[in-house]
Amino acid sequence: MTAAILIWRGTSSKRVKILVIVISLLATLSLVRMWADVLDLTSRGTISAALGLAVPIGLAGLGGLWAERAGVVNIGLEGMMILGTFGAGWLGWQYGPWAGLAGALLFGLAGAAIFAVATITFGVDQIISGTAMNILGLGFAQFFAQVAFSDAPGGGPTQSPSIEALPSFTWSFISDPLVDLHREGYFIVSEIAGFVSGVFFRLSILTVIAAGLFFASGYILWRTPFGLRLRSVGENPHAADSLGVNVYFYKYIAVLNSGMLAALGGAFLAIASSGVYREGQTGGRGFIGLATMIFGNWRPGGTAAGAAVFGYIDALQLRDANGTAMRAVVLLGALVLFVLAVLALRAKKYQTMFALGVISAALISWFLVTTNLPKEIALVAPYLATLLVLAFASQRLRPPAADGIPYRKGESK
């Protein structure tokens, strides 16, 4: 850890810093795997499942990011995601998975348009219109599912007939040998082997597209004039307006994009995860997406990392038969908090250090006195993590300055 801190201080390159973080995390993961003796922690199956669970959350989070960067808080992500699952199911079972994707985008767009008219044109409070959007999205999907799937072959009022799968890749010549390497249980090497083998195992093309969307969003929002204008609308719309930026236009674009991304997350659930539309399929993932975006400090990289962590914990929970993996998660959380506490000590933030230290110590003792832990830890871990980040790192979080404030042209506060 000292070495990591030394390298961190000695360099100003962002890439090296990211590398330091990644290697430190891998080392921590490796230690936890050995100490808690859970090989499945970084196995191919776990990583592959984690990836599949992370994508819908991440897409919802990316959708939230687009909207909030233009100053619109989108609580309605969940509703738009539900519309996406329905759109994917409806066109998907009839005309194939690609048509399903188009259907999801279309329904997401429609939902976002309604939300945008209420929020941007009429200036209704964003939390309220988002809540209404969630009710509306659910109602529409349930109603039309009844209409569309009740008499369809193999479908029912709450479920669509099955949708053909999208292409996915398995590169056995890379993946299979690495699985053997992972089983050997070497320090860090096995972790890397597990990760790489997991990525090249049943990799859905939608996952690749999602990854591309993250890079594209980062590029468009931070490297183009268009993105600069869009973000300026989220930081200070009146200043942007005075420079000739059409605030309403950029807000609309951002919200419509937001809806399509959330719906794409829904499409992933319907097409790639389960192969059908099913009522209640989203299970609050729109809200988790919102959490990942906050966790990721309103940035694409951070959002992706947040989604990866949440997906990973979820995957562990699904594959955890006897509660040992949950025990490992507790240890992992404890170690991460411990590192943060040490960092807080170095930054002379004693209050934060104390709080983090106490929580970390409590988690370690919990780990030591038990042999297996309830699954419910995985259910609450993402939300607890987000709350902790908000509580202890809120000074470091930097949401767009005009986030959530309705904008009226010519009416400054």
Place this chain on the structure above:
Amino acid sequence: MLRRLDTLIAPVVAIVFSIVFASFILLAFGANPLDTFLRMFEYATTPRSMALILNSSTTYYFSAVAVAIGFKMNLFNIGVNGQYRLATAVAALVAGYITFPGYIGIPIIIFISMLVGAAWAGIAAWLKVVRGVSEVISTIMLNFIAIGLIAYLMAPSVLGVQTAENVIGTPIIPEGNRIPEITLGNAPIPVYGMILLAVALGFAYWYILNRTRFGFDLRAVGMSPTAAVASGVNVKRMTVYAMLLSGAVAGLVGLPLLLGAQYTFTVNFPGNYGFTGIAIALLGRNHPVGIAFGALLWAFLDVSAQILDLIGVPREVIVIMQGVIVLSVVIAYEVTRRIKVRRQQAAVGMAGHQ
């Protein structure tokens, strides 16, 4: 009087718009809208349905008042869902495991439920006041944490028991801890006893808000935090009080169903009354009487939807209607507010010219 009429315009417009909207959906579906609405109305006005409507609206009323207390000072308690679920689960465990002598059990159970609701909301209040965390986000997170916590508590290895085949929940609540029901006229279904508490809550809410210093401060903070600070109101303290109060009322939401009908809490206990409460609070403009009408309307739609399946129309058309009502009512309020502002500005401008 004219002002009263002004505030009524928005909900009426919203309801009419939602009916028109739903009619188009029904037409597209191939059903006769007029016929469908008549059947719904007919069904909802039978004695049995009326009792059901009163029962549902009791639950909705608690939820909407909980939300409205926050709204009054611009606090968004999105966490009513988590607060009432956790509160109801704990109340069900207490009521199921402990047999109190006589009737003292009921007030104790109600008190515990309110306490748990307030405590869960208190976390969000603490995060907001001490760490500056938006209550919207923290209460959403707390909702999910509550779900996990309840799932843990209800596990057979912890406190849950098997109450029926394939059903795990809290032990069946003994007779003494149940809230007696009221039979109205010739209705085949009794009405929850807690409806009386809902009415009392409505009066208390009105009284505290309009006749006490606390209520005045609460509204002052909601209208202008800076002005409130200037007149000596401690905004942080008010935030904590409002959140705790909102949570305490949220603790009541699940009790009519728990102590009046189900007598056990399972993982499948209805979990979305909080969002319904938000919708109804908006519809009723946070006014105790407005909320009552909103709750009755919502319950009326819910109950009348039950006939739809029998006449071959998907009942979810009602959910669409409810969503449209909320969305259009908030838009209508915003538009009427703006017209009013413009009128005021025009009046001021005219006065200046004279």
